[in-house]
Amino acid sequence: MSTRKRILLAASLLLATTATVSLAETPHLGKPLDEAAIANWDISILPDGTGLPKGSGTSAQGAIIFAEKCSACHGDNARGGAAAALVDDRKLAGISASQKTIKNFWPYVTTIFDFIRRAMPFTAPRSLSDDEVYALTAYILAENKLIDANDTMNAETLPKVKMPNRDNFIIRFPDRI
Amino acid sequence: MNKSADRIAGKCDAGKQTLEAVAGNGLIDRRALLGRGVIVAGAMGAGLAPSAAGAEPLTDGPWSLEIGEATPPYQLRSKFEAKVVRTLSNPDNEPRNSHARTPHHLLEGTTTPNGLHFTINHGGIPAIDPDKHRLVIHGLVKQPLEFSLETLSRYPQVSRVTFLECGGNSAPMFSPEPMQETVQALHGLVSCAEWTGVKLSTLLEEAGIDPKAKWLVAEGADSPHLSRSVPVKKALDDAMIALYQNGERLMPGNGYPMRLLLPGYEGNMNVKFLRRIKVVEQPAMSMYESRTYSQLLPDGKAYRFYFLQEVKSFITSPSHGMALKGPGLYEISGIAYSGAGRIEKVMVSADGGKSWAQAALQDPVLSKAFTRFRMPWRWDGGPATLQSRAWDEAGNVQPTRAEFVAVRGELTKPPPVLAFPNQHYNSITSWGVATNGEVKHVYA
Numbered sequence: 001m002s003t004r005k006r007i008l009l010a011a012s013l014l015l016a017t018t019a020t021v022s023l024a025e026t027p028h029l030g031k032p033l034d035e036a037a038i039a040n041w042d043i044s045i046l047p048d049g050t051g052l053p054k055g056s057g058t059s060a061q062g063a064i065i066f067a068e069k070c071s072a073c074h075g076d077n078a079r080g081g082a083a084a085a086l087v088d089d090r091k092l093a094g095i096s097a098s099q100k101t102i103k104n105f106w107p108y109v110t111t112i113f114d115f116i117r118r119a120m121p122f123t124a125p126r127s128l129s130d131d132e133v134y135a136l137t138a139y140i141l142a143e144n145k146l147i148d149a150n151d152t153m154n155a156e157t158l159p160k161v162k163m164p165n166r167d168n169f170i171i172r173f174p175d176r177i
Numbered sequence: 178m179n180k181s182a183d184r185i186a187g188k189c190d191a192g193k194q195t196l197e198a199v200a201g202n203g204l205i206d207r208r209a210l211l212g213r214g215v216i217v218a219g220a221m222g223a224g225l226a227p228s229a230a231g232a233e234p235l236t237d238g239p240w241s242l243e244i245g246e247a248t249p250p251y252q253l254r255s256k257f258e259a260k261v262v263r264t265l266s267n268p269d270n271e272p273r274n275s276h277a278r279t280p281h282h283l284l285e286g287t288t289t290p291n292g293l294h295f296t297i298n299h300g301g302i303p304a305i306d307p308d309k310h311r312l313v314i315h316g317l318v319k320q321p322l323e324f325s326l327e328t329l330s331r332y333p334q335v336s337r338v339t340f341l342e343c344g345g346n347s348a349p350m351f352s353p354e355p356m357q358e359t360v361q362a363l364h365g366l367v368s369c370a371e372w373t374g375v376k377l378s379t380l381l382e383e384a385g386i387d388p389k390a391k392w393l394v395a396e397g398a399d400s401p402h403l404s405r406s407v408p409v410k411k412a413l414d415d416a417m418i419a420l421y422q423n424g425e426r427l428m429p430g431n432g433y434p435m436r437l438l439l440p441g442y443e444g445n446m447n448v449k450f451l452r453r454i455k456v457v458e459q460p461a462m463s464m465y466e467s468r469t470y471s472q473l474l475p476d477g478k479a480y481r482f483y484f485l486q487e488v489k490s491f492i493t494s495p496s497h498g499m500a501l502k503g504p505g506l507y508e509i510s511g512i513a514y515s516g517a518g519r520i521e522k523v524m525v526s527a528d529g530g531k532s533w534a535q536a537a538l539q540d541p542v543l544s545k546a547f548t549r550f551r552m553p554w555r556w557d558g559g560p561a562t563l564q565s566r567a568w569d570e571a572g573n574v575q576p577t578r579a580e581f582v583a584v585r586g587e588l589t590k591p592p593p594v595l596a597f598p599n600q601h602y603n604s605i606t607s608w609g610v611a612t613n614g615e616v617k618h619v620y621a
Binding site: 026027028029030031032033034035038041042043044045046047048050073082083092094095096097098099100105106107108110111114115118119122123125126168169170171172173176177 | 272273299300313314315320321322323324328331332351379380382383384391394396400401402403404408410411452453455457459460461462463464467468469471472473474475477478479480481482483484485585586587588589592597598599
C-alpha cells in the first residue's frame with residue numbers, strides 16, 4: 001500500500017469514527033433526577049410483583065370501600081352498573097370483548113391492583129391509599145372466589161395469585177419483541 | 178396522434194364512446210387518469226355534451242359586490258363546511274371513554290386536517306400547561322432524566338407522515354350482517370398526519386439504556402394515567418416523541434403537548450400526554466394490553482401484543498349513503514395503508530371480486546402513511562359491487578372477508594356501532610350500487 005493510500009485509509013477510518021460518535025451526540029439537556037424524586041410518579045407494577053408498594057388489605061375492608069367509592073358505577077357488590085361488572089362467573093363464549101371478565105380473561109392479578117391505583121375511581125384517580133387499593137383488589141378476588149375470603153393481599157401474597165386464563169394467550173408477532 | 182393516444186383511441190369503442198375496459202362492470206384503465214385528461218375528455222365528451230341553448234345568463238353573487246370579512250389571526254374553514262365533522266360517542270363527557278371518528282367520505286387526499294383527526298380519550302381531555310409538563314425517562318438507564326417541552330424543542334427534530342389507527346377501528350365489520358353505516362362509522366378511527374418531534378432513540382441514548390432492557394412502559398399525564406408496554410426494538414427503530422401535528426402543536430385530544438408516536442402500531446400504544454417512560458425487562462401487562470387489546474379468537478384463546486396495523490384499504494367515494502346521479506363516468510377513490518411499510522398496489526373491482534383492475538396510486542407513496550388510490554369507472558346504471566384490495570411492500574395482502582372470518586370469526590349479532598368489542602379487522606369492504614344509484618354497505 002502506498003503512503004498516499006495509507007493516509008487516505010487512516011483519514012477515512014478517522015471519519016468513520018467521528019461519524020459514529022456524532023450519531024450518539026445529543027444536546028444533553030435532560031435534567032438528571034434520582035429515583036427518589038420520581039417515586040411519586042413511579043406507579044408501574046410488573047406481573048412478577050415488581051413495583052408493588054408497602055401496605056395490605058382484606059376483602060372485608062374492601063367491601064366497605066367498594067360500597068362507598070365504587071358501587072355507584074360498578075353496581076352493588078360489583079355485579080355491574082353503568083360500568084362493567086367486576087364479579088362475574090360467566091364463561092368465555094364467542095369473540096366479543098363483552099364476554100371478557102376479570103375471572104375468565106384477565107391473565108395477571110397485578111393488573112387489577114395497577115389499574116385501580118392509576119385510574120380509579122374514575123372521577124378521582126390517585127385518591128386511594130395503597131392499603132385501600134390492596135383491600136379493593138382483595139375484595140374483587142374474593143368475590144370472584146380466586147382467593148379465600150380471609151386472605152390478606154400485600155406485595156408478597158398478591159403476585160402469587162394465579163389467574164385462571166393466564167396461559168391462554170398467543171403472542172401475535174414474536175419477532176417484533 | 179401520439180403513441181398513448183393511439184393506444185387508447187385504438188381500443189375505444191367509437192360507437193359507445195367507452196374507453197379501454199380493464200375489468201368487468203365498467204372499470205377503465207387507470208392510465209386514463211395519468212396525464213391524459215384531454216384524451217379522456219375528448220373520448221368521453223364526443224356526442225355526450227348537453228345543449229347550451231336556453232341556459233340562464235350568469236349573475237354576480239352578493240359576495241362579489243361588497244367587501245368581505247376581516248382576516249382572523251387563526252383562520253377557520255368556511256361556514257358552509259360546518260357539516261364536515263367528527264361523530265362523537267360521548268358528547269356530554271359522561272364518566273367513560275370518548276371517541277371521535279374521521280369523516281373519510283367528506284375528505285380528499287391523504288392528510289387528515291387536525292380538527293378532524295380521530296381521537297379516543299379514556300378520561301376526558303386534560304388541560305395540560307405546557308410549561309409545567311415534564312417527561313421522565315428512568316428505570317434501566319445509567320441516568321434518569323427529565324425533559325421539558327422547551328428542552329425537547331432544542332433537540333434535532335424529525336418529521337414523518339404516518340397514519341394512526343385505533344386497534345378497534347372497523348369493529349362493525351365483525352357483524353354477521355353488513356351494518357348500514359357510513360365509512361366514517363365503519364372506518365373512522367384512523368387518520369393520517371405529518372408528525373414532528375424528537376427521535377426516542379436520541380433520548381434513550383442520552384439516558385444510557387441498559388443492554389438488559391427489553392421493554393418500555395409508557396405513561397400519560399391524563400386522569401387514567403394510561404399505560405402501555407412497548408418493545409425496546411420499536412423504541413430504537415422509528416419511535417418519536419411527537420410535538421407537532423401537521424406543522425402546529427398537537428391538538429389537545431391528540432396528546433398535547435407531547436405523545437409517543439410508534440408508526441404503524443396500534444393507536445392505544447402511542448401514549449398521549451406522555452409524561453413517563455420506564456425502561457424494564459418485562460412488559461407491565463397493563464389493562465389495555467392484557468385485557469382490552471388482546472383479541473379473542475374463535476377457539477377461546479386470544480392474541481396478545483398484536484401491535485401491527487396490517488395492510489388495509491377502503492373506498493371512500495362512492496361509499497355508503499351516497500347516491501350516484503345517473504350513469505356516466507365516476508372516479509372510485511379511497512385510502513390504503515399498512516403498518517408494515519409502503520403500499521405496493523391496490524386492485525379495484527366493480528363486480529364483487531369477479532374481476533379486478535389495478536388502481537392508480539397518487540404520489541407520494543410513503544411508508545406507513547395513507548396512500549390515495551383512484552380508478553376511473555363508467556357506471557352503466559346496473560347493479561355494481563365496488564371493492565378495493567391492497568398489497569404492501571412486505572408482500573402482505575389484504576384478506577377477503579371470507580378468508581378473514583375463517584380465521585378470526587365473526588359476532589353472532591351486530592354490535593353497537595360506536596363500540597369496538599373486536600380489533601384488528603383489515604379485510605375488504607364492499608359497497609353495493611343499486612340501479613337507482615344508492616350506495617349501501619354489503620358483504621360480497
